[in-house]
Amino acid sequence: MRKGTLISVAAVVAMTFIVSACNSLTSNNEQSLHAGETPDPSGTKGEPILLTLRHTQVKDTQKKRFAMLQDVVKATESKVPGLSITLDGVEDKVNRFEKLRAEMAAGNPPEIFDLFGGTDTKDYVKAGRLLDLTPILNELGLINKFYSFEEFTVNGKIYGIPMAGYVxxxxxxxxxxxxxxxxxxxxxxxxxxxxxxxxxxxxxxxxxxxxxxxxxxxxxxxxxxxxxxxxxxxxxxxxxxxxxxxxxxxxxxxxxxxxxxxxxxxxxxxxxxxxxxxxxxxxxxxxxxxxxxxxxxxxxxxxxxxxxxxxxxxxxxxxxxxxGYINGGWSNAYGFSKKVTPNQLVAIKEFIRQMYNESMQKRQLVEEGMPPAMKLQDTSNVNPLITEILNVFASSKGAFPAxxxxxxxxxxxxxxxxxxxxxxxxxxxxxxxxxxxxxxxxxxxxxxxxx
Incomplete structure (x- = not known):
């Protein structure tokens, strides 16, 4: 049940940030995630692979967050021959309630996009627009590295990968x-x-x-x-x-x-x-x-x-x-279009490798104060206000979604x-x-x- 799941998640967070007994991402896993370059999917070096990435980091207060995304994009492009990612920035409310809805209705969303969990995700799954990420997360060894996929799970399958938590x-x-x-x-x-x-x-x-x-x-x-x-x-x-x-x-x-x-x-x-x-x-x-x-x-x-x-x-x-309950969890994620080519799918997997790892999650936490979506090994050097925010999450009776x-x-x-x-x-x-x-x-x- 949702209540029980979120209570157990809050307990895990408490262990992570207060008792420091979290499940860790080992350095071996980190190295294996990034070891070697992605094989050329087509067998032809440099064949163009085009992706559009819809993000919502458009405000002046989100410059650091956008810079991190740019770094992820550059790293992904360097690993996949011929890959070019176009960044499409849209204000979050406009993206969620207007642009993405229209694109989903028409069946032409970007290959990668900012996705809200819960009802939004369920509606898009019902319409057949979202890529099932369950096998990809298993393949990349990430399925057990996150606190929760609950907001993005429909009929036992995962359709979004949370970027960060919130409270x-x-x-x-x-x-x-x-x-x-x-x-x-x-x-x-x-x-x-x-x-x-x-x-x-x-x-x-x-x-x-x-x-x-x-x-x-x-x-x-x-x-x-x-x-x-x-x-x-x-x-x-x-x-x-x-x-x-x-x-x-x-x-x-x-x-x-x-x-x-x-x-x-x-x-x-x-x-x-x-x-x-x-x-x-x-x-x-x-x-x-x-x-x-x-x-x-x-x-x-x-x-x-x-x-x-x-x-x-x-x-x-x-x-x-x-x-004692708090409005918190992991409701914002990246989702991916179901209509991608095999070459684009290879690039998407590399994007996931570069976006979801210990170093990037730690960077988000330290530079932007974004509670991690993944279980971190190291939560040091965090601003005192961020520690207060994490402690509110960790000491709550449980969490409920917006x-x-x-x-x-x-x-x-x-x-x-x-x-x-x-x-x-x-x-x-x-x-x-x-x-x-x-x-x-x-x-x-x-x-x-x-x-």
Whole structure:
């Protein structure tokens, strides 16, 4: 079951980063992965092999990540005679919800592309668009080197290789809290009390950018899992749970409290995601709910004034079944088109060798603070903030995937619009949950008819 699997994964992470008793990638395995050049697939040296690689490292804050990808591409091209890889950069939301969907519908995705797990992967497998990677991972000796393929496994076959892990939680400004004699809040009541003190001192309690609706639902997702439990999303899908259940509505009522008391960043509906990070990194807000991927700009002295003051913690307990669970896992991966030639397949295998190994995963961890997807032998020289992030993951009761990796598209879209309306004062939690439940029932019914 998903809950049990993720709990066991969290335990493995704990062993890796706290007890340091992880399964290791041995140097012999590393050497064997890279030993020798890839044989020419066609028997003709230099025969052109063309691949397009769709990536999402297009933001200014992702320059280091993009540089690592470029290095992987160069190494791959050097190993495969005649290979040329074209890098196609697309913003992640545009890639996931627009461009890749259109390409999948038309049957012409790039050979390599950024792939989201869960529902996205299942839909593309059903359409016959994704390459089964199970035999390749076995051939390359990688099948047991990863923490989890769960988000990319359909009917026992693996269709995506996670690039890195993530965990969502509460960033906080240590100096602001210390200056106002506030300890990092461990409960919802403590969080509200801290927000009240901060607002009275004209300090924004929560950095928040609500123009990009998915940003709102990071924190609300964690809040309703806190109150309703880690299995709530599965319950919504199978009908055993309802958005109108008191323990679900409770989370949205509490979120509404933050709105009504003015604890969220002013004018958030007009602000794009980057403005949330700017508000926090400038030292103007005490808290920011975000993912581990946000650490890069926060630790950049050219972009952040709080490099030495930023901390990371799990969201406070709310008195529900989900206290202690975190939104985390391995939901972003590289996927590969099923329509590749034998020559392209050889090149893809070499790309996998170059991308997924001890040195590259360690480089991602040290330079970008990206929790590894693979079990590392060495986790030294990591920034203290990254250690805090890894410890949140490791010390959790378990992990649950982001709701939008499992919930139906129409439900997600309705919730996103509804949360913007909640912030704008155009609806209330009870009305919103009733509307979402109607869409949930319609989407569940539609899925039942199409199976």
């Amino acid at each position: 969502e939680g509460l960033y906080y400004n240590k100096r602001i809290l210390a200056d106002h004699q506030i300890k990092p809040p461990q409960t919802w009541e403590e969080l509200l009390a801290a927000a009240a003190i901060l607002k009275a001192q004209k300090i924004t309690p929560f950095a928040m950018a609500a123009k990009d609706s998915w940003v709102i639902n990071m924190m609300s997702n964690t809040m309703w899992v806190r109150t309703a439990g880690p299995d709530s999303v599965q319950g919504l899908l199978d009908g055993s749970k309802r958005w109108t259940d008191p323990d679900v509505v409770d989370a949205f009522e509490k979120y509404h409290t933050l709105i009504q008391k003015g604890y969220l960043q002013e004018g958030s509906l007009a602000l794009a995601y980057a403005e949330q990070q700017n508000k926090f990194s400038s030292g103007e807000a005490a808290f920011m709910f975000d993912g581990s991927w946000a650490n890069t700009p926060l630790l950049d002295p050219e972009k952040s004034s709080i490099v030495k003051d930023v901390g990371f913690m799990s969201f406070p307990a709310m008195g529900g079944l989900g206290d 709701f939008d990796s499992r919930i139906q598209t129409k439900v997600r879209e309705k919730l996103e619009r509804g949360m913007q309306e909640l912030i704008g004062g155009r609806t209330d939690p009870s009305t919103l949950m009733a509307d979402i439940q109607k869409q949930q029932e319609a989407s569940n019914k539609e899925e039942t008819h199409t199976k």
